[in-house]
Amino acid sequence: MAHRPIITLTTDFGLNDHYVGAVKGVILDINPDAQIIDICHSVQAFDVLDGALSIAQAYSYFPAGTVHVVVVDPGVGTARRPIILSTERHHFVAPDNGVLSLIYGREERVHVRHVTGEHYFLQPLSNTFHARDIFAPVAAYLAKGVDSEKFGEEIEDFVRFNAPRPKPVDQKTLRGVVLKVDRYGNMITNITPEDAPMIFGENPSPFKIVVGKREVTEIKNVYADGAPGEVFAILGSMGYLEISANRAAAAQLVGSGKGTEVNILLEGAVAASNGN
Amino acid sequence: MAHRPIITLTTDFGLNDHYVGAVKGVILDINPDAQIIDICHSVQAFDVLDGALSIAQAYSYFPAGTVHVVVVDPGVGTARRPIILSTERHHFVAPDNGVLSLIYGREERVHVRHVTGEHYFLQPLSNTFHARDIFAPVAAYLAKGVDSEKFGEEIEDFVRFNAPRPKPVDQKTLRGVVLKVDRYGNMITNITPEDAPMIFGENPSPFKIVVGKREVTEIKNVYADGAPGEVFAILGSMGYLEISANRAAAAQLVGSGKGTEVNILLEGAVAASNGN
Amino acid sequence: MAHRPIITLTTDFGLNDHYVGAVKGVILDINPDAQIIDICHSVQAFDVLDGALSIAQAYSYFPAGTVHVVVVDPGVGTARRPIILSTERHHFVAPDNGVLSLIYGREERVHVRHVTGEHYFLQPLSNTFHARDIFAPVAAYLAKGVDSEKFGEEIEDFVRFNAPRPKPVDQKTLRGVVLKVDRYGNMITNITPEDAPMIFGENPSPFKIVVGKREVTEIKNVYADGAPGEVFAILGSMGYLEISANRAAAAQLVGSGKGTEVNILLEGAVAASNGN
Numbered sequence: 001m002a003h004r005p006i007i008t009l010t011t012d013f014g015l016n017d018h019y020v021g022a023v024k025g026v027i028l029d030i031n032p033d034a035q036i037i038d039i040c041h042s043v044q045a046f047d048v049l050d051g052a053l054s055i056a057q058a059y060s061y062f063p064a065g066t067v068h069v070v071v072v073d074p075g076v077g078t079a080r081r082p083i084i085l086s087t088e089r090h091h092f093v094a095p096d097n098g099v100l101s102l103i104y105g106r107e108e109r110v111h112v113r114h115v116t117g118e119h120y121f122l123q124p125l126s127n128t129f130h131a132r133d134i135f136a137p138v139a140a141y142l143a144k145g146v147d148s149e150k151f152g153e154e155i156e157d158f159v160r161f162n163a164p165r166p167k168p169v170d171q172k173t174l175r176g177v178v179l180k181v182d183r184y185g186n187m188i189t190n191i192t193p194e195d196a197p198m199i200f201g202e203n204p205s206p207f208k209i210v211v212g213k214r215e216v217t218e219i220k221n222v223y224a225d226g227a228p229g230e231v232f233a234i235l236g237s238m239g240y241l242e243i244s245a246n247r248a249a250a251a252q253l254v255g256s257g258k259g260t261e262v263n264i265l266l267e268g269a270v271a272a273s274n275g276n
Numbered sequence: 277m278a279h280r281p282i283i284t285l286t287t288d289f290g291l292n293d294h295y296v297g298a299v300k301g302v303i304l305d306i307n308p309d310a311q312i313i314d315i316c317h318s319v320q321a322f323d324v325l326d327g328a329l330s331i332a333q334a335y336s337y338f339p340a341g342t343v344h345v346v347v348v349d350p351g352v353g354t355a356r357r358p359i360i361l362s363t364e365r366h367h368f369v370a371p372d373n374g375v376l377s378l379i380y381g382r383e384e385r386v387h388v389r390h391v392t393g394e395h396y397f398l399q400p401l402s403n404t405f406h407a408r409d410i411f412a413p414v415a416a417y418l419a420k421g422v423d424s425e426k427f428g429e430e431i432e433d434f435v436r437f438n439a440p441r442p443k444p445v446d447q448k449t450l451r452g453v454v455l456k457v458d459r460y461g462n463m464i465t466n467i468t469p470e471d472a473p474m475i476f477g478e479n480p481s482p483f484k485i486v487v488g489k490r491e492v493t494e495i496k497n498v499y500a501d502g503a504p505g506e507v508f509a510i511l512g513s514m515g516y517l518e519i520s521a522n523r524a525a526a527a528q529l530v531g532s533g534k535g536t537e538v539n540i541l542l543e544g545a546v547a548a549s550n551g552n
Numbered sequence: 553m554a555h556r557p558i559i560t561l562t563t564d565f566g567l568n569d570h571y572v573g574a575v576k577g578v579i580l581d582i583n584p585d586a587q588i589i590d591i592c593h594s595v596q597a598f599d600v601l602d603g604a605l606s607i608a609q610a611y612s613y614f615p616a617g618t619v620h621v622v623v624v625d626p627g628v629g630t631a632r633r634p635i636i637l638s639t640e641r642h643h644f645v646a647p648d649n650g651v652l653s654l655i656y657g658r659e660e661r662v663h664v665r666h667v668t669g670e671h672y673f674l675q676p677l678s679n680t681f682h683a684r685d686i687f688a689p690v691a692a693y694l695a696k697g698v699d700s701e702k703f704g705e706e707i708e709d710f711v712r713f714n715a716p717r718p719k720p721v722d723q724k725t726l727r728g729v730v731l732k733v734d735r736y737g738n739m740i741t742n743i744t745p746e747d748a749p750m751i752f753g754e755n756p757s758p759f760k761i762v763v764g765k766r767e768v769t770e771i772k773n774v775y776a777d778g779a780p781g782e783v784f785a786i787l788g789s790m791g792y793l794e795i796s797a798n799r800a801a802a803a804q805l806v807g808s809g810k811g812t813e814v815n816i817l818l819e820g821a822v823a824a825s826n827g828n
Contacts, residue, residue, distance in 0.1 A: 046799040
């Protein structure tokens with residue numbers, strides 16, 4: 001590689017402590033030319049799905065050869081395995097607790113290895129901070145060019161969960177969920193245009209989206225099309241339906257957040273519902 | 277340039293989401309040797325003036341050749357233009373919504389271009405995340421040495437607003453405003469020594485500064501000169517009058533924040549005011 | 553040095569303002585190849601001990617030659633001196649207010665210099681932002697290879713405090729304190745295994761740890777061993793006894809935080825206490 005090796009960090013460490021700093025120090029001590037990029041350290045504490053969403057939304061933009069460290073690790077120190085996931089373009093270093101689940105779904109050829117090469121670890125090894133003692137040094141050596149095969153055997157039984165998918169409740173209703181609320185208060189659902197072609201097409205069927213106590217009947221093209229106080233739907237940059245507002249926090253206007261049910265009702269259903 | 281190209285980021289994305297990470301990935305995929313520097317991602321959401329203040333306070337310290345990406349963009353996806361502002365030392369990439377207003381005021385020769393070269397954009401282009409799809413790649417190519425002329429035609433009608441300036445209310449009163457409250461609780465006003473030479477000179481006239489329910493009668497040289505619980509004025513590092521306290525948050529002691537009126541009353545006025 | 557010079561930043565500037573950005577700009581203008589690493593900018597405002605803990609927990613992981621900038625500086629602009637602390641592997645640039653106290657205790661050979669070489673400072677020099685005007689440029693020149701002797705004379709009377717140490721209250725009771733609460737709600741005490749060998753050994757004596765209204769009777773090996781809602785003790789990655797919970801914030805469960813007393817009572821004492 002001509003350019004400096006790139007190592008990204010996605011963790012639930014927050015920014016109030018020295019944890020991120022220690023991880024960076026370990027990486028640089030092994031690989032002082034590494035370029036360390038913070039993707040996000042504000043994954044919700046202990047929330048493996050939230051970590052899985054964060055890395056899934058960012059990794060693909062990075063150049064080939066990037067090593068991604070992903071640590072949301074409530075099981076640190078237990079028998080859960082440290083792993084390296086290798087795709088055609090990237091490596092990921094993480095605990096084997098499902099935090100890479102959304103990568104497996106997006107990449108065709110993946111190789112997962114159980115990292116057992118303890119001579120790559122920091123010594124003495126703590127029971128409570130494997131990001132510093134295992135994941136950081138492994139990433140640093142990977143980015144230095146050590147072959148992934150050197151770290152351990154390939155495994156097939158890695159932990160993988162499916163992100164919650166929207167489900168049809170009846171012929172006219174699709175039920176999804178708010179995966180996260182972003183900084184602006186946008187409520188990001190798990191519903192994609194493929195899940196709900198009837199509302200995303202060129203001539204969408206009449207519909208209403210029920211979220212909390214609000215009913216949304218329109219998909220806007222841009223945030224700025226919203227009237228003051230209006231809550232609307234939009235196809236967000238993550239590829240999901242978002243419940244949003246213009247220059248305001250939709251989650252606050254709706255009065256609910258992560259985990260909230262989102263029901264898309266097509267017209268017949270709307271009529272039926274009105275008829276009740 | 278011998279050294280690695282530098283690209284800074286100033287946004288209202290916050291640090292809780294993957295947005296900053298995606299932007300960095302796009303930059304590095306195009307320009308893997310870029311050195312990406314976070315100036316601030318905690319500009320108040322949708323607040324173009326707050327973004328303008330942030331970049332204006334930081335940009336000039338960076339070396340010649342730096343490319344600054346500045347994104348506070350509530351109008352993302354609308355007809356508002358992406359622009360490149362070039363000064364003698366720096367480039368700025370931003371939406372044309374006034375977020376660079378304070379740069380225009382501080383630099384003599386500026387050239388502003390409307391970025392229309394879509395082949396530099398990420399495809400498919402979203403309607404909601406132009407930092408990732410437009411501003412990041414444009415900055416990456418600029419930092420790689422692509423001439424700014426390549427991105428689009430020069431324009432003169434770019435959006436520019438004036439930051440709120442202090443105004444004389446009467447012969448003895450100058451009225452300013454609190455532009456922002458910083459991390460320490462310092463209330464940063466829009467009043468400079470040039471605006472209020474009578475209180476910043478060597479032998480200042482007797483005065484009082486009224487902010488919220490507090491009256492301040494002294495300008496300290498250093499924060500540590502303040503007594504416990506005392507609220508005082510100081511010439512801050514941004515070049516503005518600040519209402520501050522020693523090891524305490526002045527905004528909390530005063531009980532008000534951003535947007536609060538700040539009145540400087542010279543002695544006669546004080547007397548008159550007392551006479552009421 | 554073959555690799556790019558590394559400069560780390562540990563401050564109480566927070567991430568909401570432009571302060572960190574300005575510091576980085578100053579460094580890069582002098583030393584554009586410096587690799588700037590954020591250790592932590594969320595040291596509690598004005599809290600020198602909190603800053604001392606942050607840098608002490610992170611610095612040793614960085615490679616030889618690293619320059620650490622540590623700024624918690626409520627006395628900015630007063631007579632307190634800017635200093636360079638040099639150990640065998642690292643340099644530290646900081647105000648002489650004790651923020652490096654925990655480094656002195658961990659390093660054998662230290663040289664401390666009073667920085668007086670004003671030609672290295674930014675001009676005009678503010679009274680309120682020496683991180684930008686003094687510490688950043690000094691670090692940038694140090695990382696560029698300027699010899700530390702060039703910056704000023706060696707001193708011996710630098711400010712140094714001792715971190716609070718646990719104390720025996722009686723023959724059966726050791727009293728420590730919560731130094732900080734981390735992002736996960738772990739309550740990090742100042743008690744090391746050396747301080748309390750009777751509870752950390754292979755066959756520990758029966759004991760209870762009293763913190764707030766909770767009594768803890770077990771030391772777990774890993775966080776995940778805790779039952780839901782259980783508060784337990786663990787040897788944390790900082791080398792201190794922590795009061796923790798599994799996937800939950802111990803500080804919240806205990807209902808107290810930084811500064812809370814932590815009493816370790818050995819069995820006899822427990823019996824006596826029960827006898828009351």
